[in-house]
Amino acid sequence: MRTEFRLSGSGGQGLLLAGIVLAEAAILEGKNAVQTQSYGPEARGGASKAEVVISGEDIDYPKAMDPDFLLALTAEAYRTYGKLMKKGLIIVDESVPPSEDIIARTARVPILKTAAKDIGKSVVANIVALGVLAGVSGIVEPGTLEAAVKNRVPKGTEELNVAALKKGFELATAFKAKA
Amino acid sequence: MPSAKLMQGNEACTIGALVAGLEFYAGYPITPSTEIAELCSEELPKVGGKFVQMEDEIGSIAAIIGASLTGKKSMTATSGPGFSLMQESLGYASETEVPVVIINVQRMGPSTGMPTSPAQGDVMQARWGTHGDHPVIALAPGNVKECFDLTVRAFNLAEEYRVPVIVLTDEVIGHMREKVLLPDWEDVKVVDRARPTAPGGYRPYEADLDGGVPLMAPFGQGYRWHVTGLFHDETGFPSGKADVADRLLRRLDRKITKNEKVIRDYVTESVEDCEILVVSFGSSAMSALSAVRRARREGVKAGMLRLKTIWPFPDEVLKDLSRNAKAVLVPEMNLGQLAYEVERTVGCRAPVVRIGKVNGDLFRPDEIHDKIMEAAK
Amino acid sequence: MSDILKYFRQDRLPHIWCPGCGHGTVTGALVRAIARLKLDKNKVCVVSGIGCSSRAPGYLDFDTLHTAHGRALAFATGIKLARPDLKVIVMTGDGDCTAIGGNHFIHAARRNIDITTIVMNNNIYGMTSGQYSPMTPKGFLGTTAPYGNPERTFDLCKLAEAAGATYVARGTSFHAQMLIDLIEQALTHRGFSVVEALTQCPTYFGRKNKVGGAVELLEWIKERTVNAKAAAVLPPEKVAGKLLIGELHKNPQPEFCDEYDKIIAQVQRKFEGFRGGVRGCEQNSD
Numbered sequence: 001m002r003t004e005f006r007l008s009g010s011g012g013q014g015l016l017l018a019g020i021v022l023a024e025a026a027i028l029e030g031k032n033a034v035q036t037q038s039y040g041p042e043a044r045g046g047a048s049k050a051e052v053v054i055s056g057e058d059i060d061y062p063k064a065m066d067p068d069f070l071l072a073l074t075a076e077a078y079r080t081y082g083k084l085m086k087k088g089l090i091i092v093d094e095s096v097p098p099s100e101d102i103i104a105r106t107a108r109v110p111i112l113k114t115a116a117k118d119i120g121k122s123v124v125a126n127i128v129a130l131g132v133l134a135g136v137s138g139i140v141e142p143g144t145l146e147a148a149v150k151n152r153v154p155k156g157t158e159e160l161n162v163a164a165l166k167k168g169f170e171l172a173t174a175f176k177a178k179a
Numbered sequence: 180m181p182s183a184k185l186m187q188g189n190e191a192c193t194i195g196a197l198v199a200g201l202e203f204y205a206g207y208p209i210t211p212s213t214e215i216a217e218l219c220s221e222e223l224p225k226v227g228g229k230f231v232q233m234e235d236e237i238g239s240i241a242a243i244i245g246a247s248l249t250g251k252k253s254m255t256a257t258s259g260p261g262f263s264l265m266q267e268s269l270g271y272a273s274e275t276e277v278p279v280v281i282i283n284v285q286r287m288g289p290s291t292g293m294p295t296s297p298a299q300g301d302v303m304q305a306r307w308g309t310h311g312d313h314p315v316i317a318l319a320p321g322n323v324k325e326c327f328d329l330t331v332r333a334f335n336l337a338e339e340y341r342v343p344v345i346v347l348t349d350e351v352i353g354h355m356r357e358k359v360l361l362p363d364w365e366d367v368k369v370v371d372r373a374r375p376t377a378p379g380g381y382r383p384y385e386a387d388l389d390g391g392v393p394l395m396a397p398f399g400q401g402y403r404w405h406v407t408g409l410f411h412d413e414t415g416f417p418s419g420k421a422d423v424a425d426r427l428l429r430r431l432d433r434k435i436t437k438n439e440k441v442i443r444d445y446v447t448e449s450v451e452d453c454e455i456l457v458v459s460f461g462s463s464a465m466s467a468l469s470a471v472r473r474a475r476r477e478g479v480k481a482g483m484l485r486l487k488t489i490w491p492f493p494d495e496v497l498k499d500l501s502r503n504a505k506a507v508l509v510p511e512m513n514l515g516q517l518a519y520e521v522e523r524t525v526g527c528r529a530p531v532v533r534i535g536k537v538n539g540d541l542f543r544p545d546e547i548h549d550k551i552m553e554a555a556k
Numbered sequence: 557m558s559d560i561l562k563y564f565r566q567d568r569l570p571h572i573w574c575p576g577c578g579h580g581t582v583t584g585a586l587v588r589a590i591a592r593l594k595l596d597k598n599k600v601c602v603v604s605g606i607g608c609s610s611r612a613p614g615y616l617d618f619d620t621l622h623t624a625h626g627r628a629l630a631f632a633t634g635i636k637l638a639r640p641d642l643k644v645i646v647m648t649g650d651g652d653c654t655a656i657g658g659n660h661f662i663h664a665a666r667r668n669i670d671i672t673t674i675v676m677n678n679n680i681y682g683m684t685s686g687q688y689s690p691m692t693p694k695g696f697l698g699t700t701a702p703y704g705n706p707e708r709t710f711d712l713c714k715l716a717e718a719a720g721a722t723y724v725a726r727g728t729s730f731h732a733q734m735l736i737d738l739i740e741q742a743l744t745h746r747g748f749s750v751v752e753a754l755t756q757c758p759t760y761f762g763r764k765n766k767v768g769g770a771v772e773l774l775e776w777i778k779e780r781t782v783n784a785k786a787a788a789v790l791p792p793e794k795v796a797g798k799l800l801i802g803e804l805h806k807n808p809q810p811e812f813c814d815e816y817d818k819i820i821a822q823v824q825r826k827f828e829g830f831r832g833g834v835r836g837c838e839q840n841s842d
């Protein structure tokens with residue numbers, strides 16, 4: 001079974017890292033995973049997109065064709081990629097206003113606020129989002145993801161990021177309970 | 180036991196180079212190849228190797244040729260604009276038979292083009308970019324693991340035949356991360372250039388005229404030999420004689436043509452009974468393979484030939500495979516460069532369909548699938 | 557004499573330079589300096605670009621590398637960094653060094669890599685038959701400056717100094733003894749050293765500009781130069797418009813290969829597996 005994730009937002013939000021961690025967690029569980037990216041010419045600010053394809057089988061085409069999950073952290077990303085969503089679920093930050101021409105099933109989650117308020121560091125929004133994605137999709141075990149996060153984040157920030165991840169899981173549980 | 184890792188194509192190239200014995204890197208930063216330079220700057224001093232960021236790509240390739248002359252395995256990495264600047268000394272390396280490896284992570288061109296978008300527009304530049312006839316080997320990894328494998332192979336071929344070897348990847352493969360299981364370093368076959376044993380009577384360019392590879396002495400060990408980009412005889416000194424020039428150029432060319440069979444490398448899938456043959460390489464081949472598999476599931480006899488060696492081009496294999504084909508499809512992220520070779524090789528055996536994509540995006544599998552279905556009608 | 561001859565590839569002689577060409581004098585000065593220092597033939601590597609001047613290494617019995625036009629210093633950088641124990645010498649022309657190779661020149665100087673560069677400045681593109689170079693004085697003639705060169709020249713020594721060279725000197729083929737001394741000093745200096753050797757191309761520069769043959773050109777070189785030490789005490793009008801010769805700049809600084817070796821000493825270890833990193837998470841481009 002092939003599961004496709006698209007993580008979108010702006011450069012500097014750390015979505016690429018989130019994608020890498022997700023792919024690495026899948027590998028730790030013995031699955032195949034491919035992560036690709038596209039980014040604007042600016043390191044920060046420009047549109048940024050990371051994709052992760054996870055499968056128990058051989059992955060020939062590395063990009064998402066019809067994502068099962070879209071994460072959108074900015075209004076621009078939501079409008080650009082939300083429109084393309086067919087079968088999958090959109091997870092969008094609560095602060096982004098809904099759009100009428102986006103019809104796919106949508107979860108509105110306070111990712112940016114949780115990072116800023118509950119953790120006190122908006123830079124970990126990517127890891128909060130990762131927790132939400134993993135929790136909602138159930139693609140990897142929380143423990144594996146935690147290991148992958150610790151492996152990839154800068155030294156000394158492990159605790160902070162694990163806390164962010166757990167907040168993400170909580171947001172996912174809350175969403176699932178509602179749904 | 181090595182374990183599976185999530186690894187990027189550019190990282191895999193670098194690790195391949197280090198395992199193959201890389202000791203010297205000179206380069207100039209350019210997207211989407213820069214990770215290779217960054218990683219080399221970090222890893223090389225750890226193994227006593229050297230890294231230098233040169234003032235441009237002209238200087239980069241010159242510096243690695245200089246380092247290779249001292250006996251050190253050397254490489255550089257770049258993308259289109261830098262690859263263009265390297266053409267001058269690529270010819271120098273061919274003429275003087277200095278082994279070097281150049282990794283070209285292709286991006287959209289011409290000119291500055293689209294720096295962060297993939298393309299495969301340097302196929303012909305890799306072959307004919309520098310002036311004059313010259314031997315060249317260009318390898319094309321089709322996934323991250325092959326970035327490792329083919330970079331190792333690039334060094335081995337460079338050392339064995341004393342030629343510059345180009346690894347042609349692209350933005351997708353260079354930046355893509357996937358699960359890779361690398362071999363134990365000890366199990367990787369590594370080739371070193373053949374060296375003379377003692378300075379006495381060393382004739383630096385003496386070799387079998389039928390594609391022989393001369394012994395290469397490192398600078399600084401008493402051989403005191405001369406290297407020049409002018410045509411030269413067996414002694415290494417310039418000669419303007421017609422027969423000397425003719426002999427040298429033919430020998431250089433024969434080094435590769437004579438060994439084409441062992442240099443060529445490719446993979447096939449479902450070609451045994453195939454009617455629609457898809458020929459591709461690099462990241463386009465990932466989309467193509469997905470399309471071929473889908474067509475098969477739908478009962479169309481599609482098959483895939485993916486080239487791991489672009490130069491020398493695998494004529495014979497393609498001739499064979501196209502014999503019973505109804506059509507040969509060539510998806511590539513340019514306006515038909517590999518297709519030229521395919522058309523030349525296939526001749527009138529089957530119609531060749533060019534599928535070019537030049538908008539900076541990787542092919543979607545359905546784009547190629549549509550063409551397969553059309554051709555199968 | 558015999559101690560000089562042993563540094564030549566005698567079977568490669570006679571050379572291809574025109575009668576009266578100054579490149580032989582400069583090459584001779586280099587070899588004499590090397591002989592004085594008794595350098596080990598097996599530990600010297602001479603690199604050149606393209607031009608009449610760049611043909612010199614072919615006559616010298618070392619490991620020698622005749623590269624592409626302007627690129628000698630870039631090749632030499634690779635050799636020196638890969639083998640810091642070698643004495644690396646670059647022989648280059650005024651066109652090779654200051655036009656097509658100008659960028660490599662200033663960056664080699666900036667790095668202060670231990671290479672001795674000898675610029676054989678005959679104020680012309682000799683090899684290609686007399687086009688003007690960045691070192692052709694304003695108003696002088698070349699085959700591509702039929703009405704007099706409208707461009708200005710570099711002051712090569714000031715350029716080298718400003719770019720970071722740590723030893724800079726100017727000599728001439730007229731003052732042959734002094735040239736040997738200067739090259740000897742340059743060879744013993746650890747860092748990027750430059751010796752600009754003013755020399756003559758009678759075939760193109762001399763003839764085109766009606767200065768005359770080798771003798772007249774040497775006279776011309778003598779007239780346009782003044783010893784740097786003497787200049788310090790001469791009245792200004794005797795120095796005005798003249799090129800200073802002698803040692804012009806000496807400022808020892810940490811050398812590039814040495815600095816790199818310090819990094820190696822800090823980080824060297826046995827190559828183990830590669831853990832992977834987050835490199836590439838924040839991308840720039842272009």
Ligand SMILES: Cc1ncc(C[n+]2csc(CCOP(=O)(O)OP(=O)(O)O)c2C)c(N)n1
Nearest residue numbers: 606607608609625649650651652681682683
């Ligand atoms: C890329 C390139 N451009 C042009 C040339 C032609 N060319 C050869 S030597 C030379 C000028 C050499 O002048 P200089 O460096 O002053 O040496 P000289 O012959 O005066 O000693 C030129 C333009 C070349 N060989 N390569």
Ligand code: SF4
Nearest residue numbers: 573574577608682757
């Ligand atoms: S053309 Fe000029 S520089 Fe060249 S060899 Fe003759 S005199 Fe010397």
Ligand SMILES: [Mg+2]
Nearest residue numbers: 649650680682
């Ligand atoms: Mg000149």
